[in-house]
Amino acid sequence: MPRHDTLPAWQELQALAAAPAPIISDCFLSDPSRLTKFSIEAAGLYADYSKQPVTEEIFSKLMTLAEQSKLSDCIHSLFAGENVNYTENRPALHMALRADLQSVYPDSEKNVMPEIASGLAQLARFSESVRSGDWKGATGLPITDVVNLGIGGSDLGPRFLTTALAPYCDAGPRAHFVGNGDGADLHEVLCGLNRSTTLFLVVSKSFTTSETLDNARLAQDWLRTELGDDGLDRHFVGITAKVEKANEFGVAEVLPFWDWVGGRFSVWSAVGATIALSAGMSVFESLLAGARKMDEHFRHAEFGSNLPVIMGMLGIWHTNFLGVNQHVVLPYSHYLERLPAYLQQLEMESNGKSVDRDGRSVSYATVPALWGEVGTNAQHAFMQRLHQGIHNVPVDFVLPLKVRHPYQRQHDALVANCFAQAEALMNGRDANDLQASGIENLEHRVLPGNRPSTMILLPELSPQCLGALLALYEHKVFVQAVIWNINPFDQWGVEEGKRLAQKLLHEIDSGELGQHDASTTALMQRYLGQRNKD
Ligand code: F6P
Numbered sequence: 001m002p003r004h005d006t007l008p009a010w011q012e013l014q015a016l017a018a019a020p021a022p023i024i025s026d027c028f029l030s031d032p033s034r035l036t037k038f039s040i041e042a043a044g045l046y047a048d049y050s051k052q053p054v055t056e057e058i059f060s061k062l063m064t065l066a067e068q069s070k071l072s073d074c075i076h077s078l079f080a081g082e083n084v085n086y087t088e089n090r091p092a093l094h095m096a097l098r099a100d101l102q103s104v105y106p107d108s109e110k111n112v113m114p115e116i117a118s119g120l121a122q123l124a125r126f127s128e129s130v131r132s133g134d135w136k137g138a139t140g141l142p143i144t145d146v147v148n149l150g151i152g153g154s155d156l157g158p159r160f161l162t163t164a165l166a167p168y169c170d171a172g173p174r175a176h177f178v179g180n181g182d183g184a185d186l187h188e189v190l191c192g193l194n195r196s197t198t199l200f201l202v203v204s205k206s207f208t209t210s211e212t213l214d215n216a217r218l219a220q221d222w223l224r225t226e227l228g229d230d231g232l233d234r235h236f237v238g239i240t241a242k243v244e245k246a247n248e249f250g251v252a253e254v255l256p257f258w259d260w261v262g263g264r265f266s267v268w269s270a271v272g273a274t275i276a277l278s279a280g281m282s283v284f285e286s287l288l289a290g291a292r293k294m295d296e297h298f299r300h301a302e303f304g305s306n307l308p309v310i311m312g313m314l315g316i317w318h319t320n321f322l323g324v325n326q327h328v329v330l331p332y333s334h335y336l337e338r339l340p341a342y343l344q345q346l347e348m349e350s351n352g353k354s355v356d357r358d359g360r361s362v363s364y365a366t367v368p369a370l371w372g373e374v375g376t377n378a379q380h381a382f383m384q385r386l387h388q389g390i391h392n393v394p395v396d397f398v399l400p401l402k403v404r405h406p407y408q409r410q411h412d413a414l415v416a417n418c419f420a421q422a423e424a425l426m427n428g429r430d431a432n433d434l435q436a437s438g439i440e441n442l443e444h445r446v447l448p449g450n451r452p453s454t455m456i457l458l459p460e461l462s463p464q465c466l467g468a469l470l471a472l473y474e475h476k477v478f479v480q481a482v483i484w485n486i487n488p489f490d491q492w493g494v495e496e497g498k499r500l501a502q503k504l505l506h507e508i509d510s511g512e513l514g515q516h517d518a519s520t521t522a523l524m525q526r527y528l529g530q531r532n533k534d
Contacts, residue, residue, distance in 0.1 A: 001357065001358055001485070003356070003360070003362075003363070003485075004069055004356075004364070004483060004484065004485045005320075005363060005364050007065065007068045007069065008068065009061055009062075009064040009065035009067075009068050010065055010068075010320075012061055012064075013058070013061050013062065013065060013317070013320075013321050014321060016057065016058050016061060016321070017317075017321035017322060021053055021322075021450070022053050022054070022055050022058075023450055024050075024052070024053055024426050024450055024452070025426055025427050025449065025450070027055065028050070034050050035048065035050045037050075037056065038050035038052070038054070038059070040305060040307055040310065042294070042301070042306075042307040042468075042472075043290065043293035043294040043296075043297050043307075043468040043471075043472070044290065044293065044458075044459065044464060044465055044468050045294075045307070045456060045457065045458060045465065045468050045469060045472065046456070046457040047307055047310070047311070047454060047455070047456050048454065048455040048457075049310060049311075049314060049454045049455075051422060051425070051426045051452060051453050051454070051455070052314050052317075052394070052452045052453075052454060053317075053322070053450065053452050054314065054317060058317065059304075060304075062313040062314070062316065062317055063303045063304050063309075063313065065313070065316070065483065066303050066309060066312075066313055066479070066482075066483065067303070069482055069483050069485070070482070071303070071479060071482050071483070074478075074482045075298070078092060078095075078478060079095065079106060079299055080106050080107065081093055081105075081106030081107065081110050084487075084489065085262070085487060085490060086357070086487060087487055087490045087492070088489070088490055090259060091106070091260050092260065092261075092262060092265065092489045093105070093106065093112060093261065094261050094262065094265035094266070094268060094474070095291075095292075096112050096113065096116055097116060097268035097288070098268050098287075098288035098289070098291040098292045098295065098467070098471075099113065099116075099292060099295075100292065101113060101116070101117045101120070112258070112260070115258070119255065119256060119257065119269065119270060120285075122255055122256075122270070123255055123270050123273060123276055123281070123284075124276070124281045126237065126253075126255060126273070127273065127276035127277045127280070127281055128281065130142075130143050130146070130172075130173060130199065130277055131171055131172045131173070131277065131280065135199070135234070136234065137196050137197055137198070137199070137227075137231070137234050138196065138223075138227045138228075138230060138231025138232065138234050138235065139196040139227065139231075141196045141197050142197065143173050143197055143198070143199045144173050144174065144194065144197040144198075145173055145174045145175075145176060145193050145194070145197060145198045145199070146173045146174070146175050146176070146198075146199045146200075146201060146274060146277050146278075147176045147177070147178060147189060147193070147198060147199070147200050147219070148175065148176070148177045148178070148201050148203055148273075148274050149178050149200055149201065149202050149203060149212055149215045149216050149219065150177075150179060150201070150202070150203030150204055150209075150212050150239075150271070151179040151180070151181070151209060151211045151212055152179075152209075152263050152264065152345060152349075153205070153262065153263025153264040153265070153266050153267070153271070153345065154203040154204055154205065154209075154212065154239075154263060154266070154271055155177055155179035155203070156179075156264070156338070156341055156342045156345050157264075157266065157267025157271060157272065157342060157470075158177070158203070158267055158271060158272050158273070158274045158275060159177045159179070159274075159338055160267075160338035160339060160341070160342040161267060161272065161275050161287065161466060161470075162175045162177075162274045162275050162278050162279075163335060163337060163338050164333075164335045164336055164338070164339075164461060164466055165275060165278070165279050165283060165287075165335075165461075165463060165466070166335060167335070167404035167405070168278075168280075168283050168463065169278040169279045170279070170280070171280075172277050172279065172280065173199070173277055173278070174278075175274040175277065175278045176189045176193075177189075177274075178215055179211070180211065181210065181211030181214060181215075183218070185215075186218055186219070190219075190222055195222065195223050195225075195227055195235075196226070196227070198223075198235060199235055199236075199237065200216065200219045200235060200236050200237070201237050201238075201239055201273055201274065202216045202236060202237070202238045202239070202240075202249075202251055203238075203240070203271055203273075204238075204239075204240055205240060205241045205242075205257070205259075205263050205266060205271075206240075206241070206242060206245075207238070207240045207242040207245035207246050207249065208242075208245070209498075210498070210501075210502070213249065216236075216249070216251075219236075220232065220236070223235055232250075233250075233251070233252045233253060236250075236251045237251070237253045237254070237255065237273075238251035238253065238254040238255070239254070239255045239256075239257065239269075239270045239271055239273060240254060240257070241256065241257055241259050241261070243256055255270035255273065256270070257269035257270055257271060262489050264345050264346050264349055264350065265474060267470070268287075268288060268291060272284060272287070275287065279463075283463045284463070286462070286463035286464050287463040287464070287466060287467040288467060289464055289467065290462075290463060290464030290465060290466060290467025290468040290469075290471070291467035291468060291470060292467075292471075293464070293467075293468055293471075294307075294308070294467070294468040294471035294472050294475065295471055295475075298471075298475040308474075308475030308476045308478070308479055309475075309479050311396075311454065311472070311476045311479075312475075312476040312477075312478075312479030312480045312483070313479065313483070314394075314454065315327065315368070315394075315476070315480055316480060316483050318368070318394050318452070319365050319366075319367075319368050320364050320365055320483075322392075323365075324368060324391070324392060324393060324394060325365060325368045325369060326368050326369050326370075326371070326391065326393045327347075327368040327369070327371075327393070327396070328370075328371060328372050328386065328394070328395045328396070329343055329370060329372035329395075329396045329398065330373065330374070330375050330378050330395055330396070330397050330398070330418075330421070331372070331374050331375070331397075331398040331399075332374070332375040332376075332397060332398065332399040332400075332414050332415070332417070332418040333374065333398070333403070333414075333461060334374060335400075335461055336374060336398060336400075336461075337374050339398065340370065340371060340372035340373065342470075343370055343372075343473055344370050344371070346473055346474065346477055347367055347370050347473070347477055348369070348370060349491050349494065350367070350477045350481065350488035350489070350491075351366055351367035351477060351480055351481055351484065351486060351488050352366065352367050352493065353366055353367075353484070353486040353487065353488075354366060354486075355486070356484070356485040356486055357485050357486065357487065358485075362484065362485070362486070364484070366480075366484045366486060367480070375397075375414065375417060375418055375421065376414065376417050379417065379421065386425065386451065387424060387425065387428075387447050388447055388448070392450075392451055392452070393451075394452045394453065394454070395421075395422075395425065395451075395452070395453040395454070396453070396454050396456060397418055397421070397422055397453055397454070397456065398456045398458070398469070399414075399415065399418050399455065399456070399457055399458070400457075400458040400459070400460050400461040400465070401415075401457055401458065401459055401460065402459060402460040402461075403460070403461070404460075404461070418455075419455075421453075422453045422455055424447060425449070425451035425452070425453050426449055426450065426451060426452075426453070427449050428446070428447035428448050428449020428450065428451075429445065429446060429447040429449070430446060430449075431446050434446065456469070504524065507524065508524070508527070508528065508531075511528065513525070513528075
């Protein structure tokens, strides 16, 4: 396989990037149909990328790069259930979790749909029994609070979507999330809870993650102080791909999922149980249906009208040709507060790699740092840098058009702010305009403009739209991985961190330091010295 930066389209894009950058606002003047050309509706979402610094020539060359990188073959391999996660020798079948239950996926030989249907039925029975009050705790009381104990993909997805779907959460128990290995996280959540009416979900694909298992052990102890040992299993449900490990741990009731689902792609499985518990199974199913629509779009649409491909390739333009190493996501909805955190794992754990599929170090940039915050909070925090800072950072605005709270005027203002930010980023404010208004300190007030953004509109924050939105970003991540020729489905860097932490913890327990660099040794000594003081 040739290195991807030697592909002809890569070279041609480099030449285009060396020419003076297009002035986005001028592009609108010279082409009245720019918006039509650079906007799209897909799976119920509308995306306007006309404020991106691309001409038709650049856009078409980006699509050629996608073709030359064999993106079509890779999409085919992904949906065909091939071992696309080749360093772990397994497929990535998260799309099966939201596929039509009557379908065969990925094919008749490897069909996983029967086990998915049975998993969904189990989740439905479980969530309905908790919601209806049939599921009783050890003292015979129904469950009022559910605590999701999990980290990374076993936390970020359910936490994000349960928050985002708050207006749909009706009769279900209250959902809480404890991810962090810092005991303060668990402590703060437990403080407000009643042992007799609390149910813990121990969510871990591997059932070996130390933060989650430590929190689960502490939760068991917390329950025991009041409930004793009897009936403790009424307060624990495991959600894992390693059922026997959960059983060994003492969790009898388990909702299974499968090794072929990556942690950061697992919210579509029983990992999303808090959504079904809080909002009901029909909401969870609508979420899956929305994602399924985006899967179909991604699988079948031509590259030039394929939203995940377009967003992926616009990112490639910024990262690999314009030299940008950051990407900002600004959801204009309080309910989407956790979207940036969710996308951080999805994008950076997937594509934070520097070795290509042939084991060679790559000579080009891969995933940019992703960060963000809800609007309008972002405006009063870091937007200044985006408007007038040195760096030109592309922004994704995500905005639901309709809301389910009663304060319409507030929403009107939110929408106005969102559109105003995108407009200001692109148009800037020029000196002549300021001069005409007789304003002083002109040079400080000039906004350079020509700062790129994509506007993603959701008709409303429905489960369908949210499903489509997350599937859009999942596929965007896949597209970029193909262009960078890397595996987005493993995370060996994270695994190494876990291994070392275990080693250091063992040394803290034993008080005997192993071989380390001088800095780590001194830090450990400093900690042990402090810890062993009374
Ligand atoms: O953070 C690293 C990671 O391996 C993620 O990929 C995963 O989502 C998380 O740990 C939790 O893993 P598990 O679900 O196995 O506890």
